[in-house]
Amino acid sequence: MMPMTADLTPATRSIGLSLGADLCWPACYEQIVDRLKLELPIGGEAVRFAIERITVEPFDLKQPCKYDVVLDRLTHWFHTSREWIKKAVIMDGLYVLNNPWSLQSMEKHTSYCAMMRLGMPVPETWLIPPKDPTDHADAGTTLKRYARLFDLGAVGEQLGYPMFMKPYDGGAWVGVSRIDDEKKLREAYEGSGSRVMHLQKAVDPFDLFVRGIGIGPQVYIVKYDPGAALHDRYKVDFHFVDGEEWSLLTDTSLTINAFFNWEFNSCESLRKDGVFHPIDFANACPDFQVTSLHYHFPELVKNMVRWSIFCAATKRQMPINLDWKPFFEVAKKDLPYRDRLREYAKIARQRMEQDRFTEFCHTHLGHLNEVAWEFFGTQQAKGYVLAKVQALFPAHEVEMFTEHFWGLIQFWRKTEEDRLSRLRADKEPKDAEAAEVEAQAEDGEEATAVEGAKAT
Numbered sequence: 393m394m395p396m397t398a399d400l401t402p403a404t405r406s407i408g409l410s411l412g413a414d415l416c417w418p419a420c421y422e423q424i425v426d427r428l429k430l431e432l433p434i435g436g437e438a439v440r441f442a443i444e445r446i447t448v449e450p451f452d453l454k455q456p457c458k459y460d461v462v463l464d465r466l467t468h469w470f471h472t473s474r475e476w477i478k479k480a481v482i483m484d485g486l487y488v489l490n491n492p493w494s495l496q497s498m499e500k501h502t503s504y505c506a507m508m509r510l511g512m513p514v515p516e517t518w519l520i521p522p523k524d525p526t527d528h529a530d531a532g533t534t535l536k537r538y539a540r541l542f543d544l545g546a547v548g549e550q551l552g553y554p555m556f557m558k559p560y561d562g563g564a565w566v567g568v569s570r571i572d573d574e575k576k577l578r579e580a581y582e583g584s585g586s587r588v589m590h591l592q593k594a595v596d597p598f599d600l601f602v603r604g605i606g607i608g609p610q611v612y613i614v615k616y617d618p619g620a621a622l623h624d625r626y627k628v629d630f631h632f633v634d635g636e637e638w639s640l641l642t643d644t645s646l647t648i649n650a651f652f653n654w655e656f657n658s659c660e661s662l663r664k665d666g667v668f669h670p671i672d673f674a675n676a677c678p679d680f681q682v683t684s685l686h687y688h689f690p691e692l693v694k695n696m697v698r699w700s701i702f703c704a705a706t707k708r709q710m711p712i713n714l715d716w717k718p719f720f721e722v723a724k725k726d727l728p729y730r731d732r733l734r735e736y737a738k739i740a741r742q743r744m745e746q747d748r749f750t751e752f753c754h755t756h757l758g759h760l761n762e763v764a765w766e767f768f769g770t771q772q773a774k775g776y777v778l779a780k781v782q783a784l785f786p787a788h789e790v791e792m793f794t795e796h797f798w799g800l801i802q803f804w805r806k807t808e809e810d811r812l813s814r815l816r817a818d819k820e821p822k823d824a825e826a827a828e829v830e831a832q833a834e835d836g837e838e839a840t841a842v843e844g845a846k847a848t
């Protein structure tokens with residue numbers, strides 16, 4: 393039950409959704425926030441929440457912004473919205489997930505360099521100049537004067553096969569190829585045109601591929617199969633990592649996300665000989681489709697509700713500037729890598745206010761688990777899944793895939809029901825929400841391992 397708020401000043405926090413093709417998560421997010429019936433006693437106010445979808449229209453740079461928080465899904469490609477958001481952050485103090493400047497200026501390449509400096513086992517990576525000059529007027533002259541002839545075969549020899557060639561700023565598998573020998577390397581380079589490419593040593597063979605999806609201080613770890621069909625890449629699997637691995641993957645994601653101010657990001661890691669190698673972690677607009685995430689979708693919607701409500705309710709200040717120095721100070725220490733990673737993650741947790749967030753969820757969002765569980769059993773929720781399937785699949789597959797994804801969400805409800813009743817039994821008299829968030833906060837202890845296995 394919510395504490396009494398009758399004597400407090402009513403206040404409303406506005407959360408804007410900046411959307412493109414997303415259909416299912418915004419509808420579920422709106423419904424769940426509505427069903428939470430929040431009226432939170434915070435700082436002398438009784439705080440309610442209004443969710444609105446942001447429209448695209450001309451704007452005066454001095455026009456005020458009515459939103460407190462914006463969940464943005466367009467920044468990486470739709471510049472009108474990106475520039476409106478940048479204006480609103482600077483002029484009106486808007487809080488946005490994710491930081492648009494960081495997203496605009498940091499590509500895969502920067503993320504590799506930075507995490508290599510912190511000591512993460514990113515595979516060895518080279519950058520090679522483009523095969524064909526760009527169409528800039530001075531490109532030909534510049535390359536003629538200053539580009540040194542190089543032997544691609546020698547670079548390949550030095551790096552070793554197999555390797556991957558991929559754009560230094562890439563995404564969505566565009567221009568990615570696996571290369572097993574020099575002949576293939578030369579062919580791939582011939583076909584790369586004006587793109588600046590990386591050559592990266594393959595993690596091969598790997599025995600596990602995981603994605604760590606971070607939303608604020610919460611990290612959700614899923615087993616992933618890049619070779620499966622699109623709807624089947626996120627696996628429904630449990631106990632595929634042990635407690636220490638779960639803790640390491642969580643610390644890895646938190647470190648990356650805090651370093652770049654990416655509050656919603658996905659980190660891909662491949663395990664070989666017991667070591668997790670992060671290979672792709674500049675994904676600051678991760679997949680949020682029910683048609684990919686199915687079983688995992690409800691937990692991620694819940695994580696988004698928790699973090700966005702926390703940011704809006706507490707008027708958390710958006711971290712505008714990047715501050716890398718504290719991470720580099722830790723990097724200099726003569727410590728084993730796991731201990732340094734723990735220190736990086738400590739900085740990340742402080743920046744993401746994990747303790748305050750945990751307390752907030754305990755105090756104000758104790759009913760979220762139950763509300764989400766109820767909601768994901770309704771026909772309304774099924775209708776949202778259907779709408780997304782209709783948007784992506786041919787007509788003759790709509791019914792089959794709607795039932796498939798809906799079935800997996802109902803399986804989530806079954807496992808969630810079991811998890812909640814176990815938590816209730818284990819953690820009495822604490823409520824389930826507090827126990828869950830506390831378990832996420834405990835670092836490296838047994839409780840974390842148990843919770844991690846459950847959460848995945």
Ligand SMILES: Nc1ncnc2c1ncn2[C@@H]1O[C@H](COP(=O)(O)OP(=O)(O)OP(=O)(O)O)[C@@H](O)[C@H]1O
Nearest residue numbers: 556562563564565566568592593594595618671672
């Ligand atoms: N070093 C590597 N070792 C093994 N496999 C790799 C490596 N680099 C890339 N891959 C494979 O190629 C795929 C695409 O590479 P990567 O994730 O870096 O590109 P991307 O364009 O960012 O893809 P996406 O946006 O789908 O994540 C990976 O999912 C993985 O299967």
Ligand SMILES: [Mg+2]
Nearest residue numbers: 565660671672
């Ligand atoms: Mg990838």
